[in-house]
Amino acid sequence: MSKIVRTMSNILIPLVFIFGLYIILHGHISPGGGFQGGAVFASGVAMIIVAFGSASVQKRLKEHHLSVLESAGALIFIGLAFGGLATIFFFNFLAGSAVFGNIPPSGSNPGDLWTGGVIPLMNIGVGLKVLGGLSAIVLVMALASSGIEVEE
Amino acid sequence: MTVGLPFNIPFLAVAALISISFIIILTQRNLIKLVMGIVIMQAGVNLFLVSLGYRTGGIVPIFTHAPEGAMVLPVPQALTLTSIVIGVACTALMLSLIVLTYRHTGDTDAEKSRILKG
């Protein structure tokens, strides 16, 4: 791509990544969460691939790194779901305890980040899974349509 | 705004989107156009799910700095989120299968890819 596109991408891509991580981490007090923030982050990765070409991206970012990230996110999600098995599967066992355990006052209030129980940690797990999965899809299809074979 | 509509305009828009997608799927032969028809049907179903839970004069169902008023129903919004992610996954799989079919047979016509060769 031309020099104007590459210069603007150098300025905009860190801002897109920070915005995606902000949407993931504040999922329990503002609109958003794991799926939305992961999709915004994957659109930043798609911007890198379009601006700098898929051959030069593939030298640094192999697709098995993204696969490891996606599997780690899935394991965090399932592990937290098994954590409340004393009562039932998917029980919120951290609401009221020491980690992320404040209860907000009922009605309209300014949001507190230390609330939510097990929900912020599940947001992080699902966010890692979605950003790993969608980035892997975009990278593999960009490589396949420009004729380069994916390594084993 | 708390004025009621004379007849349900969002549900008629959903009926129009799904009808258009049925016409596309039943009469087109190019594989890329078939995928476009399926994507339009996914968009129509998502619009139907979101517009099922609207309350007239409602606010966003989030308690942080919430103004006065009744809240919109939260369960259809959660179901729509799941539906959008599943639609993205299905579209990615369909498009990669079309790329492989084009490499194998050299043509994107649905009638020519029916016979299994060795």
Added chain:
Amino acid sequence: MRRAAVAISLVVIIGLLVAAAFLIHPFGQPPSQMDDYMIENSQAETGTNNVVAAVLFDYRGFDTLGEATVLFTAVTGVVMLFRAVKKRES
């Protein structure tokens, strides 16, 4: 023969969809017994301000588990379809 079948099925489907769009509840007044319970009690039981996140991860967590499985299967399928095929040594 085939054109007649396509035309008849299209007329039936479009007629059913338009009839359903007129027979459904009026837009803006949904039946809302389950959602009223969730809006009242989600701050005390789950401890979040965001009712949609509480519904997605606490009250209906199994739907999120199924969706994570579908996304994982689709990504595995796409990456597997584009691998380079090694020639078999005879």
